[in-house]
Amino acid sequence: MDLTMANQGGNNTVLRDYRKGNWTLQETMVLIEAKRMDDERRMKRLGDTSERGKPAELRWKWVEDYCWKKGCLRSQNQCNDKWDNLMRDFKKVREFERRLMERGGGEEKSYWRIEKNERKDNNLPSNMLIHIYEALVDVVERKGQRVAAGSGGAGSSSANAVVEKSTINVLGHHSIPPPMLQYPIIQPPTILLPPPPPSQTSPEPPILPSSQPLPASDSDTSEYSGSPAKRRKKRDGGTATAGVETSGDGATLQEVGSAISKSASIIAEAIQSCEEREERRHRELLRVHERRLQIEESKAEINRQGINGLVDAINKLANSILALAAHKSQSSSK
DNA sequence: CATTCCATCATTATGTCCCA
């Protein structure tokens, strides 16, 4: 299996320095995007008969490669694990919201509204970000829809699709996310990367939060050593903490003050851009939805026209047969 | 120092592919 892994990894897989430490929001979003692309890719594969013969590319290897292209320097195992954790949290929240909808619990009891300790009491993740949740809904819902469509309708998976749809409804209720404002504080400011990079000069890896150790020095080549169940190897003693001790000493009060105000403005900017993105995304979703309806409508219209044409043709045919018959009987009676 | 959060590891179940 080493071989398979290595072969399918293909190009640039030999030695990668995987980043360690907590996942930033940006990295998480890249991962979610990667999973979405992967799902699409797989569905294409299923649909495309010419692709059938080829060996199935390893999903998480592909995800890793995709993440690397996008500047998220994580291994397939890390991606897999992170995805697992995301799905755990996501499912809890989704289930909670779904039950809430069923009971008609009201919006003030929504996960996004309740306090942290209340979340804890309900065995919910204490600080799931709405961005992440929405992105996950997007991925899971697409998948659910495709599964439902692919199984030809009368399968058990249609129930699955129902569940997914209900989550969309849930989402719809909260698509304006006021509670989101609670979150940026929790995340280190560095994750809010769009902020202008006047001081940053190294564009190489798009995101490398300063609070995280830079690409871990231990290149974990064992990532390709087998299936997840067997793959794990003991972590070699990673030093890993605090790669850069921030300028502890000579900072004057003024410097601190200006730094704080600077970061405050960065945070404010980031929050604003987040909101804008949120809004844009929402509009986009609506557009897609509308477009889908239009397509459905035009399809129905085409069908209608076709059937009308067919009916016309049949009527004409019937008329001419009748006319012919009448003509014949007339001429024969003469 | 206790608690919480998160990444990581381990195990089991299930799905998929291939081959005899």
Added chain:
DNA sequence: TGGGACATAATGATGGAATG
């Protein structure tokens, strides 16, 4: 068609860092 090999998903557990 049954069985083996492997990939993936799901879940539980653990250890380290951060936090109050």
